[in-house]
Amino acid sequence: MNMTSIAPALVPLLVTLPLLGAAIALIAGRHRRTQVVVSVVTLTAVLAIAAILLYVVDSGDKPIAVSVGGWPIPFGIVLYVDRLSALLVVVSSVVLLAVLLFSIGQGAADGDDDTPVSIFHPSYLILGAGIFNAFIAGDLFNLYVGFEILLVASYVLITLGSTESRIRTGVVYIVVSLVSSILFLAAIAMIYGALGTVNMVQIAERMGELPQQTQLVLHLMLLLAFSIKAAVFPLSFWLPDSYPTAPAPVTAVFAGLLTKVGVYAIIRTETVMFLDNDVNMLLMFVALATMIVGVLGAVAQAELKRILSFTLVSHIGYMIFGLAIATPAAIGATIYYMVHHIVVQTTLFLAVGLVERRAGSTSILRVKGLMKAAPVIAVLYFIPAINLGGLPPFSGFIGKYALFDAAAQVGTPIMIVLMVGGIVTSLLTLYALMRAWNLSFWREDEDSAETEARISYLGTAPAAGVETERRVIPKIMTAATTGMVAVTVALTVFAGPLYDVCNRIGEALLQPVSLTQLQDDSTGTEKAP
Template identity: 45%
Template sequence: MSELVAVPVLLPLGAAGLSMAFGRFADVQRWLGLLVLGVIVVDAAVLLYFADVHGPLVLHLGGWAAPVGIALVADRLAALLLLISVIVMFAVLLYSIGQRITDYGRGTASTTFHPIYLVLCSGVSLAYLTGDLFNLFVAFEIMLASSYVLITRRTTANRVRAGMTYTIVSLSSSVLFLTMIGLVYAATGTVNLADLALEMGELPPAPVRALALLMVIVFGVKSAMVPLHFWLPDSYPNAPAPITAIFAALLTKVGIYAMIRTQILVFEREPSWPLMLTLAMATMIVGALGALAQNDLNRMLSFLLVSHIGFMLFGLGVYDIAGLTGVILYIVHHITVQATLFLVSGLITRYTGTVALSRMGGLAKISPLVAVLFAVPALSLAGVPPFSGFVAKLALLRAGVGVGTVWAQVATAVVVLTSLLTLYAVARVWSRAFWGQVREPEGDPDPSDELVVGTGDTSRGMVHATGVLVLSTVLVAVLAGPLAEVSQRAATDLITGEAYRAAVLGGGSGG
């Protein structure tokens, strides 16, 4: 079964080349992309089942055993996040096809959307599955290269500026990442995560703390943690709706995943981590207040994205099994909800021709379906019961209260406050965009796609894809029990680290 671990990384890369070869055949590219993502969904589900029942699955590439060789590892956490991520990528691809941004440029040359999208999928998969720091760096670079192409397709001045901001910050963090890898290797003689967990115990406390802090900074940039978040609200809102959706859903979560994986597996701490709890509180508050100050719908959602990264940092700061269980649940919930909200934003733009909340109104009368598609993920993001956000936040709150330290108690109160601010922010969108008098569409057609914006000319594919993700958010709440159990087992694996180390360093699967 270990060969299945390579499928999410290698299959989309091979399919990307094939998609380029059939660049002038739109239907071939569409069906190939959907087929590949569908296969990866099935593969990820099988990996999750085997990882949950039998322990981590490990593939040693080239037959070289760890820590010398490259290992791909599918444990409960990696397989679960891979499954959720690829489901979202499948739905966003359906939306993109419906919006027809995938076909831009087809009249003069083969479109690059499908190949680059598949390369992005490979990068995300590698980030989840890699067992060493250097290939984690490679995964981030694959995601950076492909995401830059996607964010700057059909370029405008604003989009180029946003793309440059995104790229410069990402490249700067990549240089820091490489520096960190060099320092880790110099100190320990290895970059394999399972081996690092053993080697770090042999080092004096001072360099261990320095390396841990450097990893926090590197992955803090990738995940848009305050005060390293400044690039995100200026970059994401300028991309087309489906591109922003996939960036918001996955790229920041990969950064959070990398932070969790390295901090928990490699370093040892007692429950309640004051530094991370402080960063979590700052991220929650700054993001929420930034969202309340926005009139641009996409910028408001981008600041809410930053704010809710703080919830995940809070669970990591609690630093015990209960906190990590809440983090995993929250990541699963947030991947689906955040992608859905940006897709709904694209539908809203379709009807209004603007992203300015002050120029919207009466959408509930024009399209009750869009109102429902917005209401469900918005209430979930705010943590209103019985939606998935309530389940995930409840797990985090229980973990914070259970620790009992002063920092954890204060951070728990900030979680409640931020949830109320989030509810106010989404209620503000509802009152301005969906209630009130119907307004005539304003502005020029959006150049990000090839359908006429501001006329309600919305394809069924866009609505159906959004509906699939809305149902996914509902399913997360319905399946909260089984998901919480899997998340708890994954959190236990992270804290102990025994199954992961035995599987990787022992040369096979471990339970």
């Protein structure tokens, strides 16, 4: 039996395995070791399945569509795996597994003080199930269900420990998420009322039957809902205050993955359902504002997690930029940059988690001399930092160069403006991250008063004075972070094959799939699309 024949049967396991693992972990709430084993085995199995699916859909040049419950397409729930969804599930699985190992080390060292494991493991696996379900959803309502699954789990994770700051920021996060979900659900209802379907491919085929103004309203409603989830400016106000207060593993996985689910939804919206409805000029202005405003916020921060949270917002702008160019090369570059950012942003937050344990603070005004005290942490921060800043030859440079090259091929004045904005954003990102490096790692206790005076303007920055207890760093936390740094380097070493896959994704996304093709690709209850 070859992999192509068994691939359709594997697709539902991407969601059912994490849900089953969450149930077992919840039952084993008083047995930490059992929960750890279940979580690690579950995510490892999902990673293996996702890798098989990516190989099958890429080598066979044909997506896999599975109609759950035996209902014929477009009726019922359709799980759809193409190169894009398979690649993102692979990357998400790697990130979730690495962060899980990091959290296991933290839990073993701290007990239940910061991340109560009896709650953490079930919630974490449910979060993974929601992410995977969103990536393979073939209809809008199942995409909505995926969002809600991951959001319910994220509500629990972001408030772990029940400290005042976590509850306060958690409330803001919940309210914003609910507003986004209400908008999304309203848009689904309107689309179903107008077109009689929620299947994405069938929506695309029927969308031309509606008046142009109606199409625009539906288009903008979905974009608005997804832009809140993706933290696109000016709808990103909630993110910098929400993420930094959560436990380090939670912050890392949120920063790496949750906003990318929103970006993924925007990609599907623009390339499947509204390929013929042009809002690219609007997306270009939004992309420019997101890049510039986000990175200016990062420059004004004195706390490492807040710096990274603002750079997270700014780099979402690059993905919207690539999507707005709307050429196969630009879409391919966007996917590559998306993969790069998931991995690098997660790695940086894990490295900052190590800094917090070693120094007792993440304020660059307080932390000093870590180059001598913790040289390994210094390296683990430095490599992804210069990668995110876009220095050659790292993947950050490759992704940005590809985006700029795609924009230059279009050559319009707005493209030139966006390229300049992207270069400025990259330079300011590098400045913010290297300033943090210089102050936290190179600066010594005996440095001159002149150095302190130069950074005094940061004294009023939010959370600049927060200090926590210094804690031992378990080897597994360092190993998990080192593994993620190795993955960031691998994105550069294997940039050629990965970029080829991303280019094939870009070309395929701009070639509309018909309902007939989707039905031909499906074999029923557990058949490939």
